[in-house]
Amino acid sequence: MTLQPFNIGGLSRQTGVNIETIRYYEKIGLLPPPARSQGGFRQYEDRHLQRLRFIRRGRDLGFSIDSIRALLTLAERPDSPCEGADQMVLLHLDEVERKIADLTLLRAELRKMKNCCGRVVAQCQIIGSLVAPRE
Template structure:
């Protein structure tokens, strides 16, 4: 594979350039080689790793969780129980957030369906003001 510029790497992964630089800064993505002019040159390993990071972020994993998952992925002979545990914990948090959002939806539906005819009688304005 031909080396990729930071812009091309971003295009291929859907990650913006500033985020790629941030991932490098925090050590999530290894620093690439550079041209004589100082331009970053990314290889296949960078592309695979950034896809992994992007998929992890899309699934809602934190940066630190992704860092740990990358560490686990570097040892394919190791048991999967740590990754399973991380996924189960994350799933429990997602389920908790879903329940919280359902409650929010119900409260907003109730407010929207009980509105009076004037702002003085509006339950939405009243709920936000109290």
């Protein structure tokens, strides 16, 4: 538990979130604006730290800003049903699985392409398969 408020740099170090990104999150209303010092420096408290860690973790898991916004709203109402969260995870999981499938196909294509002729472009398999894909 941090008792003293800290600057944006401290918050950045404690969360691994870029300073510019923190300010950006404030601008788009994801992180509440903190108090300011007399000179105008942002003074963060523990609640900001908690919230930013939540956001960071959500981003690391690949959730969009909008999804995180929804998850934060949910998290703030401990008595509300959590189907919404469940749905979002399932949706996102689907998306991730689709991406993995796509990239796996891509990888296969690229593996077919490599092992180039080693000579000149005219015989090059890579260029060739871009001009007309091998079936």
